[in-house]
Amino acid sequence: MKRGAAASPEVCALRRTRLAEQLARHGGGVAVLPTAPERPRSGDSDHPYRHDSHFHYLTGFDEPQAWLLLDASGRSTLLCREKNTEREIWDGHRVGPEAAPATLGVHDAHPVEALDKLAAERLANASAVWFPFGLHDGLQARVDGWLAELRTRERSGVQPPAMQRDLSPLLSEMRLVKDESELGTMRRAARISAGAHARAMRYCAEHFRGGSAGLPEYRIEAELLHEFRRHGAQAPAYGSIVAAGANACVLHYAAGDAELRPGELCLIDAGCELDGYASDITRTFPADGRFSAAQRELYELVLAAQQAAVAATRPGARKQDAHWAAVRVLSQGMLDCGLLDRRKVGDVDAVIDSAAYRAFYMHGTGHWLGRDVHDVGDYLAADEDPVEQPDGLGGRVVKRPSRVLQPGMVVTIEPGLYVRPAEGVPERYWNIGIRIEDDAVVTASGCELISRDVPVDAREIEALMRA
Numbered sequence: 133m134k135r136g137a138a139a140s141p142e143v144c145a146l147r148r149t150r151l152a153e154q155l156a157r158h159g160g161g162v163a164v165l166p167t168a169p170e171r172p173r174s175g176d177s178d179h180p181y182r183h184d185s186h187f188h189y190l191t192g193f194d195e196p197q198a199w200l201l202l203d204a205s206g207r208s209t210l211l212c213r214e215k216n217t218e219r220e221i222w223d224g225h226r227v228g229p230e231a232a233p234a235t236l237g238v239h240d241a242h243p244v245e246a247l248d249k250l251a252a253e254r255l256a257n258a259s260a261v262w263f264p265f266g267l268h269d270g271l272q273a274r275v276d277g278w279l280a281e282l283r284t285r286e287r288s289g290v291q292p293p294a295m296q297r298d299l300s301p302l303l304s305e306m307r308l309v310k311d312e313s314e315l316g317t318m319r320r321a322a323r324i325s326a327g328a329h330a331r332a333m334r335y336c337a338e339h340f341r342g343g344s345a346g347l348p349e350y351r352i353e354a355e356l357l358h359e360f361r362r363h364g365a366q367a368p369a370y371g372s373i374v375a376a377g378a379n380a381c382v383l384h385y386a387a388g389d390a391e392l393r394p395g396e397l398c399l400i401d402a403g404c405e406l407d408g409y410a411s412d413i414t415r416t417f418p419a420d421g422r423f424s425a426a427q428r429e430l431y432e433l434v435l436a437a438q439q440a441a442v443a444a445t446r447p448g449a450r451k452q453d454a455h456w457a458a459v460r461v462l463s464q465g466m467l468d469c470g471l472l473d474r475r476k477v478g479d480v481d482a483v484i485d486s487a488a489y490r491a492f493y494m495h496g497t498g499h500w501l502g503r504d505v506h507d508v509g510d511y512l513a514a515d516e517d518p519v520e521q522p523d524g525l526g527g528r529v530v531k532r533p534s535r536v537l538q539p540g541m542v543v544t545i546e547p548g549l550y551v552r553p554a555e556g557v558p559e560r561y562w563n564i565g566i567r568i569e570d571d572a573v574v575t576a577s578g579c580e581l582i583s584r585d586v587p588v589d590a591r592e593i594e595a596l597m598r599a
């Protein structure tokens with residue numbers, strides 16, 4: 133499947149130049165990067181094709197069976213499928229090696245069948261071979277094959293690279309800070325997803341306004357998918373969660389055939405992929421457009437936690453500050469509303485130290501967002517020494533501190549509360565699951581929430597559903 137618009141050849145060339153400079157800074161060598169394989173679904177049907185994110189970032193090329201060779205001097209070589217009239221009738225247009233340099237801005241291009249010969253040639257006497265470790269089945273063996281082939285030529289003065297190095301950390305660091313064209317695409321993706329959430333809210337309101345009974349989750353999911361595609365998004369960025377009532381307490385629930393009923397909450401975690409970039413939004417709303425007292429109480433608490441996390445998402449703050457800000461608000465709220473018993477767990481500091489809050493909030497508050505929904509990039513500061521810190525499970529751990537945020541990074545901010553029926557837990561909260569998730573671009577002074585075209589305030593959600 134065509135994955136939509138790609139960055140311009142000039143932008144991709146600039147990214148390759150920056151990567152080549154990194155290779156040079158780290159001792160030189162040659163980078164070898166395949167795109168993703170096609171994956172059979174059954175018989176002769178494949179899963180919809182999706183390029184490798186690193187590869188597409190550097191090439192803008194979305195055909196399968198393609199490789200990039202890049203050396204530290206900046207020379208880029210693409211290997212791709214040859215033109216083939218018969219196959220193009222069945223599968224669609226191929227760029228082909230002849231047109232690839234002009235189309236994509238690479239220095240040269242060859243049929244993919246030439247890979248083994250060409251890779252061995254480029255790696256002869258190179259100081260290192262760089263490739264993503266552990267991401268592509270069979271790649272290590274392929275590289276070993278090239279090195280073995282070079283070793284047979286040692287007597288004629290050919291040296292295989294003395295080092296194999298992981299390419300992923302260099303690319304992940306580059307991808308972590310988004311440029312303006314990437315941010316533009318991510319804003320558009322978030323806007324489409326926000327529209328889909330608003331559409332789902334309206335759809336539920338209409339359904340229940342007519343006095344109808346249950347509404348299957350899959351029908352709500354269909355509204356999301358319709359909205360994604362009709363605005364040009366290529367696919368959901370991950371499996372959509374549409375959870376009716378108690379299903380919201382299953383964190384990785386997928387939209388199924390359970391029925392949403394009046395009086396219940398509906399949790400939707402869904403976002404589209406647009407032109408290779410993900411969005412990731414969660415909203416929780418009352419099926420029939422009106423929060424009950426208990427639902428509203430917990431909703432306001434999660435929203436307050438999110439607001440605290442948003443305030444902590446700014447340049448100079450650490451990635452994990454948002455999490456601890458949310459945890460503090462949630463923990464205090466759990467004590468105040470009786471989800472946690474002060475006599476048993478102590479005050480808010482004790483709740484945080486012991487991780488007692490994990491009974492109702494057991495996941496992190498956000499992740500990098502970009503080409504992948506859980507995007508690449510180190511979560512810890514590379515240049516700081518390990519320190520003792522909470523492990524988030526009630527213990528302590530020694531590790532590098534959380535990394536400092538900088539403009540251009542994109543994170544999700546997604547606190548939640550999930551209350552399963554249990555002894556000692558006030559019954560009015562049973563089976564309530566709430567998460568609120570927005571996408572935030574770190575700016576020069578704070579963060580920009582790019583997913584707020586769907587309301588998040590309880591009264592605004594109710595107003596939208598009344599309209």
Ligand code: GLY
Nearest residue numbers: 370401412505546
């Ligand atoms: N939708 C996946 C996540 O929120 O992390």
Ligand code: MN
Nearest residue numbers: 412544546569
């Ligand atoms: Mn998320």
Ligand code: MN
Nearest residue numbers: 401412413569
């Ligand atoms: Mn999500």
